[in-house]
Amino acid sequence: MVTVNQSYPKNMDGSTAISDWLSRININREPEQTKKLSQAIDLCLQQEEIHYVPYGESILDFGLSIAETLTSMNMDTTTLSAAILFPSVEYGEISLKQVHDRVSPKVAKIVEGVSRM
Numbered sequence: 001m002v003t004v005n006q007s008y009p010k011n012m013d014g015s016t017a018i019s020d021w022l023s024r025i026n027i028n029r030e031p032e033q034t035k036k037l038s039q040a041i042d043l044c045l046q047q048e049e050i051h052y053v054p055y056g057e058s059i060l061d062f063g064l065s066i067a068e069t070l071t072s073m074n075m076d077t078t079t080l081s082a083a084i085l086f087p088s089v090e091y092g093e094i095s096l097k098q099v100h101d102r103v104s105p106k107v108a109k110i111v112e113g114v115s116r117m
Helices: 018-025 031-045 059-072 077-091 096-102 105-116
Strands: none
Touching: 018 031, 018 059, 031 059, 031 077, 031 096, 059 077, 077 096, 077 105, 096 105
16 A cells, blocks of 8 residues: 655754755655756745645645655656646646746656646
8 A cells, every 4th residue: 555655854944844855755866866856846836825735735745745655666757756746737836838848848748647637
């Protein structure tokens, strides 16, 4: 059974400690892969306001939980980036065009496919 990990490293203000989270999931990743994941997270963080999925979790934390689950399944960096960005496209202010232009066309295609499901 797959479970979602809800225990993210936190900053003093209660926000998710992104660099600590990246360190935790990037044990076997190259620096360029870590940079790609950071680009996806940075795009999420550039939204004007904090958005939430229908059951109350922030879209960033929801995306991180999906990515963390996929990490345990040894998914590639492109898939993890799409997982991080999917909630921001589905429930937030991020467009597929922004994902395409600022992260990668492959990531945008995966997000679009998941949205269609």
